[in-house]
Amino acid sequence: MSKGRVLVVDDEANARAALAELLRAEDYTVETAGDGFKALGKIADFNPDLVLTDLKMPGMDGLQLLAKLRDERVQDRDICVIVMTAFGAIESAVTAMKEGAADYLTKPLNLTELMLVLDREFEHLRLRREAGTLRARLNERYSFENIVGSAPVMQDVFKTVAQVASSRASVLITGESGTGKELIAAAIHQRSPRSKGPFVKLHCAALAETLLESELFGHERGSFTGAAARREGRFAQANGGTLFLDEIGEVSPAVQVKLLRFLQEHEFERVGGNETVRVDVRVIAATNRDLKAAIASGHFREDLYYRLNVITLPMPPLRERSSDVPLLAVHFLKKYAAENGKTLEGFSEDALSRLSGYTWPGNVRELENVIERAVVLATGSRVTGAELPPHLIPRREGDLMIPGSTLDAIERHAILKTLESTGGSTSKAAQILGMSVRKIQYKLHEYQSAPKGGTTAIESHPEPGSQTG
Numbered sequence: 001m002s003k004g005r006v007l008v009v010d011d012e013a014n015a016r017a018a019l020a021e022l023l024r025a026e027d028y029t030v031e032t033a034g035d036g037f038k039a040l041g042k043i044a045d046f047n048p049d050l051v052l053t054d055l056k057m058p059g060m061d062g063l064q065l066l067a068k069l070r071d072e073r074v075q076d077r078d079i080c081v082i083v084m085t086a087f088g089a090i091e092s093a094v095t096a097m098k099e100g101a102a103d104y105l106t107k108p109l110n111l112t113e114l115m116l117v118l119d120r121e122f123e124h125l126r127l128r129r130e131a132g133t134l135r136a137r138l139n140e141r142y143s144f145e146n147i148v149g150s151a152p153v154m155q156d157v158f159k160t161v162a163q164v165a166s167s168r169a170s171v172l173i174t175g176e177s178g179t180g181k182e183l184i185a186a187a188i189h190q191r192s193p194r195s196k197g198p199f200v201k202l203h204c205a206a207l208a209e210t211l212l213e214s215e216l217f218g219h220e221r222g223s224f225t226g227a228a229a230r231r232e233g234r235f236a237q238a239n240g241g242t243l244f245l246d247e248i249g250e251v252s253p254a255v256q257v258k259l260l261r262f263l264q265e266h267e268f269e270r271v272g273g274n275e276t277v278r279v280d281v282r283v284i285a286a287t288n289r290d291l292k293a294a295i296a297s298g299h300f301r302e303d304l305y306y307r308l309n310v311i312t313l314p315m316p317p318l319r320e321r322s323s324d325v326p327l328l329a330v331h332f333l334k335k336y337a338a339e340n341g342k343t344l345e346g347f348s349e350d351a352l353s354r355l356s357g358y359t360w361p362g363n364v365r366e367l368e369n370v371i372e373r374a375v376v377l378a379t380g381s382r383v384t385g386a387e388l389p390p391h392l393i394p395r396r397e398g399d400l401m402i403p404g405s406t407l408d409a410i411e412r413h414a415i416l417k418t419l420e421s422t423g424g425s426t427s428k429a430a431q432i433l434g435m436s437v438r439k440i441q442y443k444l445h446e447y448q449s450a451p452k453g454g455t456t457a458i459e460s461h462p463e464p465g466s467q468t469g
Contacts, residue, residue: 002029004122007046009039009053009065010084019052019109026115036060040068043079049125050080050118055092063096070100078128080121084109147183148331151321157184157313164311165191170263172248172308173286175315178365181286182246184315188284189242197241200234205250213255214271223272235268239279248308249289249300256301263307283308318360318367325356328364332371333383340375350385354392415443 010016020030033039055062083096093104173181189199218233267278294300337344374387422428430437
């Protein structure tokens with residue numbers, strides 16, 4: 001397997017051929033050119049990863065070739081350039097590095113030094129390309145109006161958004177706090193025919209009943225103390241666009257009646273007024289409550305529920321799409337590094353392990369807050385475990401939470417940790433735990449047969465003898 005593609009540029013035919021032979025022996029794919037012009041002619045077809053060029057050549061020399069390669073109008077590929085120069089011309093090599101060369105080597109070349117430089121630069125190139133690929137995944141395949149997710153459950157959400165965006169039907173977005181319900185509502189609006197209209201949002205739980213009614217429908221002058229002038233409400237502000245009502249389950253019965261009327265007839269009256277106002281507004285609502293239970297208890301109108309719930313869009317909690325944690329972490333790292341004027345390459349292995357092993361009860365919002373904190377505290381080129389909150393750091397006795405874990409999870413934890421401490425000896429583990437060897441063997445078989453990808457921290461660690469992948 002080739003280590004990479006190298007274009008050797010040198011006007012000395014023997015030196016060029018010898019260097020190409022050495023590189024091929026080291027498993028590089030090699031092409032050669034006798035000057036800068038010929039090198040440019042081979043770029044498109046050969047598509048090299050690295051150009052190893054002499055500085056002093058007739059026609060187009062190494063510096064001129066470097067300038068051409070750095071000109072985006074000529075070459076926008078990610079090509080590393082290393083220059084070769086005679087020992088007495090180091091100054092020219094320094095100039096080349098200022099112009100964008102990755103390194104320089106002096107002639108006659110030292111093979112060991114050459115291989116070290118190539119290995120290093122190809123590793124740098126690999127990392128740059130991986131970073132570029134991840135950015136592309138974030139910006140294209142897995143990004144949806146700033147919503148990041150590659151997990152199948154999130155792809156289902158994206159599919160539903162694309163399907164319902166063009167209609168004017170009401171949408172009810174359900175899910176725990178912090179799962180991104182408002183972002184999904186905005187995505188529906190942005191992909192709808194109303195995208196040029198306003199996207200107005202209101203958090204229903206943040207206002208008292210009288211204030212909420214006024215915020216929604218507006219009020220007339222003198223309708224209540226402090227109403228010094230007529231005021232348009234959110235429905236009027238959202239005319240021609242979308243109104244997002246967050247925490248709809250907190251709306252009082254009186255306001256529910258007015259909401260129902262609007263959804264049925266698309267009209268309302270301002271608080272304290274008699275004039276009927278008609279507007280063209282699509283309503284998207286969200287809740288973290290069980291509205292069916294609220295209906296059963298008499299706290300939410302069933303007819304309003306069905307008017308709002310023309311289309312239901314459930315948002316999965318982060319623990320059900322744990323594979324998205326690294327993507328989200330990188331997304332937020334990039335965001336907050338830019339906001340704080342920092343250059344951060346990513347996360348240490350320890351930091352990623354801790355982020356991936358946590359269950360995130362606060363969902364994406366909690367993860368975002370943790371990453372923002374880590375970026376602010378970071379002093380090196382990467383975020384490490386030291387910048388993460390203490391509750392993300394595994395305790396020595398494991399990540400088992402008591403209370404918070406089932407008896408089965410506790411038993412599993414005890415068996416696996418005891419086996420780990422006994423080097424996998426079931427007889428010793430049985431003696432320590434006061435269990436039979438047969439029961440431990442049965443439990444191990446049960447664990448190995450269980451579906452992968454559980455949400456507890458215990459299940460995120462490989463069991464003795466298991467394979468990860």
